[in-house]
Amino acid sequence: MPVTALIPFKPANPKTRLSCVLDLDERIQFARLMLADVIDAVKGAGCTPRIISTDEYTCPIAAVDVIPGGLNETLNALLAKTDEKILIIMTDVPLATVEAVKRMIKTRKKIAIAPGRGGGTNAIYISKGSTFRVDYYGASFLKHARIAKERGLSCEVVDSFSLSTDIDEKEDLVELLIHGHGRSREYLENLGFSLSIEKGRVGVTRPERSGSGLL
Amino acid sequence: MPVTALIPFKPANPKTRLSCVLDLDERIQFARLMLADVIDAVKGAGCTPRIISTDEYTCPIAAVDVIPGGLNETLNALLAKTDEKILIIMTDVPLATVEAVKRMIKTRKKIAIAPGRGGGTNAIYISKGSTFRVDYYGASFLKHARIAKERGLSCEVVDSFSLSTDIDEKEDLVELLIHGHGRSREYLENLGFSLSIEKGRVGVTRPERSGSGLL
Numbered sequence: 387m388p389v390t391a392l393i394p395f396k397p398a399n400p401k402t403r404l405s406c407v408l409d410l411d412e413r414i415q416f417a418r419l420m421l422a423d424v425i426d427a428v429k430g431a432g433c434t435p436r437i438i439s440t441d442e443y444t445c446p447i448a449a450v451d452v453i454p455g456g457l458n459e460t461l462n463a464l465l466a467k468t469d470e471k472i473l474i475i476m477t478d479v480p481l482a483t484v485e486a487v488k489r490m491i492k493t494r495k496k497i498a499i500a501p502g503r504g505g506g507t508n509a510i511y512i513s514k515g516s517t518f519r520v521d522y523y524g525a526s527f528l529k530h531a532r533i534a535k536e537r538g539l540s541c542e543v544v545d546s547f548s549l550s551t552d553i554d555e556k557e558d559l560v561e562l563l564i565h566g567h568g569r570s571r572e573y574l575e576n577l578g579f580s581l582s583i584e585k586g587r588v589g590v591t592r593p594e595r596s597g598s599g600l601l
Numbered sequence: 602m603p604v605t606a607l608i609p610f611k612p613a614n615p616k617t618r619l620s621c622v623l624d625l626d627e628r629i630q631f632a633r634l635m636l637a638d639v640i641d642a643v644k645g646a647g648c649t650p651r652i653i654s655t656d657e658y659t660c661p662i663a664a665v666d667v668i669p670g671g672l673n674e675t676l677n678a679l680l681a682k683t684d685e686k687i688l689i690i691m692t693d694v695p696l697a698t699v700e701a702v703k704r705m706i707k708t709r710k711k712i713a714i715a716p717g718r719g720g721g722t723n724a725i726y727i728s729k730g731s732t733f734r735v736d737y738y739g740a741s742f743l744k745h746a747r748i749a750k751e752r753g754l755s756c757e758v759v760d761s762f763s764l765s766t767d768i769d770e771k772e773d774l775v776e777l778l779i780h781g782h783g784r785s786r787e788y789l790e791n792l793g794f795s796l797s798i799e800k801g802r803v804g805v806t807r808p809e810r811s812g813s814g815l816l
Contacts, residue, residue: 486760501762504772505779505796505803524798527779543780545701547716547765557719564720564742565758581720583739588720 389491389511391433391473392464394457395421395450397443401478403555407579407592416573420553422447423480423568430484431491433473438464461520468515475509476502480562480570481548482509489544496539500549501527508549559590604706604726606648606688607679609672610636610665612658616693618770622794622807631788635768637662638695638783645699646706648688653679676735683730690724691717695777695785696763697724704759711754715764716742723764774805 399410400417408416425435425448435448438460443450453460461474473491475482479502490498490511497518502508505525512518517539521529534541551561553570562571563581574590582591614625615632623631640650640663650663653675658665668675676689688706690697694717705713705726712733717723720740727733732754736744749756766776768785777786778796789805797806 483760501780503766504775523801525779525796525803545698545763546760547762548760550762550765551718560719564740565716581740586738588740 387470389433389471389473390468391428391435391475391487392461393421393424393428393435393437393448393475393477394461395437395439395443395477397439397441401554404559407556407559407590408577412577416570417477418445419568419570419573420480421445421477423566423570424475424477424482426568427482427484427487428473428475431487433487433491457522458520461522465512465515465518465520470515472512472515473509474512474520475549476552478552478554479508479549480553480568481551481565483548483567486544486546486548489546490549493542493544495542497530497534497541498544499527499530499534499541500544500546502550502552506552508552509544556590560588563590564588602685604648604686604688605683606643606650606690606702607676608636608639608643608650608652608663608690608692609676610652610654610658610692612654612656616769619774622771622774622805623792627792631785632692633660634783634785634788635695636660636692638781638785639690639692639697641783642697642699642702643688643690646702648702648706672737673735676737680727680730680733680735685730687727687730688724689727689735690764691767693767693769694723694764695768695783696766696780698763698782701759701761701763704761705764708757708759710757712745712749712756713759714742714745714749714756715759715761717765717767721767723767724759771805775803778805779803 401413404413428435437445437448437450439450439452440454442452490509496513498511499507500509505527507526507530510530531541553562578593579590582589616628619628643650652660652663652665654665654667655669657667705724711728713726714722715724720742722741722745746756768777793808794805797804
């Protein structure tokens with residue numbers, strides 16, 4: 387039985403913290419391409435992707451369920467009614483590799499967590515959906531580790547830079563331009579983004595936009 | 602032949618970007634304990650640690666060579682005269698685990714690089730010292746990948762969150778308090794550091810210091 391990879395997605399006004407370098411249309415497109423990169427990684431690892439979208443969205447490469455509502459409520463309702471193997475992976479980890487996803491789903495433990503920076507949970511594998519519940523936001527890594535412990539579920543922490551790197555802010559684009567391998571990186575390059583180095587620190591620059599902000 | 606792990610260390614006025622939360626004596630002690638965590642990890646993986654210190658320093662758990670000079674110049678002089686297996690690992694990656702170091706030194710490639718955030722190189726394994734030269738600062742990850750390519754040396758990128766996380770700024774202490782497992786984490790806890798959550802973001806707080814700034 388292949389692992390179902392749930393990928394929560396919020397198509398409306400995404401990635402607002404990137405507004406300083408991407409306008410709304412670009413953010414929408416960028417979010418879709420990061421999603422596509424994640425889909426490519428989970429498919430490559432043999433998972434069946436299933437996008438859980440808060441709003442209407444049609445994806446050419448994966449099934450979409452539109453479920454309005456909060457992240458935890460939606461995911462916990464889905465988990466409660468399945469005994470399948472479930473991977474939940476965030477949409478903003480476009481560095482995710484097939485190998486990293488395989489490390490998650492091949493764990494010998496009941497639960498595997500790939501931490502995000504700042505205490506987050508960027509991917510979590512649950513060997514039997516109904517045995518677990520998620521609790522995102524804040525230091526969710528600690529909450530998920532505690533929930534696993536309380537429920538007597540063995541838990542592995544998967545040590546992955548690519549899964550730990552969520553792309554939220556301008557500085558995060560550095561990681562995508564250096565380590566990215568997929569569609570979202572290509573998109574940034576097509577928009578003219580490139581690396582810049584000032585006083586030994588690596589940043590990103592984008593050519594001046596003219597007029598309405600549309601290229 | 603065990604792998605020699607070179608650990609560059611600068612004992613004087615370390616970690617200045619942590620001055621906002623640690624005074625000089627504390628930064629000195631904290632830097633030493635991060636170094637000790639790295640030493641523990643490389644020893645656990647079977648490497649022989651060798652601290653390369655810019656100034657006099659005595660370490661109770663590893664040999665120290667005092668070599669004043671620039672990072673690249675010092676390391677390249679050492680590499681040039683050895684055909685041994687060399688791991689170079691930064692001193693400010695206290696999350697480093699035995700498993701992550703093992704992944705580095707067990708590579709089947711000639712070179713293995715563990716990227717740091719922001720284009721850095723937090724650890725690099727060189728299967729034969731004299732075949733490689735390092736070029737730290739700026740986007741050193743890209744430079745090291747290019748040097749390997751130019752020299753015809755196969756190169757693996759080791760995907761490790763623990764090795765990618767260098768502790769430079771206050772925000773980085775979040776990672777240490779959440780994922781740390783060694784002496785530097787214990788030190789922070791003994792100083793009273795704890796996690797704080799504001800508006801969904803995880804940070805660190807430290808109780809107010811009185812008087813001279815010494816606890």
